[in-house]
């Protein structure tokens with residue numbers, strides 16, 4: 001069945017499934033990530049898996065695969081749906097520069113958020129500084145060009161088509177996000193990004 005989703009009229013292909021994962025499913029994921037020992041060293045903040053993904057991630061892939069309209073059919077029916085995962089850990093104040101995911105990845109990307117909320121900002125890809133290879137949202141002169149998407153624990157964000165290729169996404173390096181009248185004080189956040197290599 002199709003869970004509730006939030007769409008973004010200016011960003012076709014961007015779908016936010018709020019609270020898709022139950023608290024128990026989130027806890028199990030976090031426990032598994034800790035038990036894998038990926039982040040035992042305090043300085044490590046990223047873990048990658050290629051090929052066959054670990055069972056704790058495949059349990060979430062099963063849920064995602066069963067969302068009828070998450071991706072266009074040609075993406076949804078590919079096998080496997082994903083063969084790469086990146087787990088990122090963000091301390092309060094950490095961010096990620098705005099970027100369009102590399103071309104070596106197929107269309108159809110998913111980001112799972114755990115433990116803390118944050119604002120992910122989408123800006124049109126043409127605003128990315130080509131020389132530096134990255135940009136922050138200050139490059140956007142027109143406020144309509146920055147689309148904030150609040151990601152909360154248990155949320156799943158899907159990107160395909162224009163959302164994946166024509167818009168860049170990033171997370172500001174700040175301890176507090178202010179989005180309209182909402183103020184998000186960041187805690188430690190974990191994300192799982194799922195993609196398929198070309």
Ligand code: AKG
Pocket residue numbers: 086088096101111169191192193
């Ligand atoms: C990436 O790894 O390319 C991301 O954009 C991760 C975003 C996130 O951690 O929510």
